[in-house]
Amino acid sequence: MRIRIIVAGKPALAYAKAGVAEYLKRLGRYGNYELVHIKAGDSESVSATLLERSEGDYRIALDERGTALETASWESRLTSLEMRGDIKRVSFLIGASDGHTEELRKAADDLWQLSSLTLQHELALVVLLEQLYRVATLKRGEPYHR
Numbered sequence: 377m378r379i380r381i382i383v384a385g386k387p388a389l390a391y392a393k394a395g396v397a398e399y400l401k402r403l404g405r406y407g408n409y410e411l412v413h414i415k416a417g418d419s420e421s422v423s424a425t426l427l428e429r430s431e432g433d434y435r436i437a438l439d440e441r442g443t444a445l446e447t448a449s450w451e452s453r454l455t456s457l458e459m460r461g462d463i464k465r466v467s468f469l470i471g472a473s474d475g476h477t478e479e480l481r482k483a484a485d486d487l488w489q490l491s492s493l494t495l496q497h498e499l500a501l502v503v504l505l506e507q508l509y510r511v512a513t514l515k516r517g518e519p520y521h522r
């Protein structure tokens with residue numbers, strides 16, 4: 377199962393650029409992970425593009441109002457999606473500065489929270505990539521997650 381992460385704008389903050397590069401490099405050893413940058417803009421335009429670019433995928437919208445899950449639950453849920461066989465790709469959607477539209481929240485298959493705090497979107501991207509890396513190592517029984 378392929379994983380796509382779609383986010384508005386390219387990381388501008390140095391720490392985020394470094395974090396994104398580091399975790400994408402690490403993830404490359406574990407599977408097919410693709411990061412797609414779309415044009416930044418207001419919620420309406422970003423949400424519309426996020427929906428367009430994730431058409432046909434299993435959509436997981438990252439949102440502070442979403443379900444709070446432990447890392448082990450991320451692992452079991454992603455493994456269940458993989459076992460279904462009818463899902464070719466999961467797309468994680470990171471919203472604009474003003475967040476996702478209601479339409480996107482309704483269209484998403486899942487809404488997951490990274491924290492109860494509001495995170496700047498570049499920081500949210502780094503946290504997401506680190507969790508995906510953590511999940512990948514957990515699946516292989518490697519000692520990163522403890």
Ligand SMILES: C[S@@+](CC[C@H](N)C(=O)[O-])C[C@H]1O[C@@H](n2cnc3c(N)ncnc32)[C@H](O)[C@@H]1O
Nearest residue numbers: 438439440470471474475489490491493495500
């Ligand atoms: C600056 S936040 C948007 C905050 C906006 N006020 C809202 O109501 O969603 C930009 C994006 O980062 C992601 N994000 C930020 N904090 C998050 C969190 N705690 N959990 C999951 N995603 C988060 C979401 O995708 C969000 O749309």
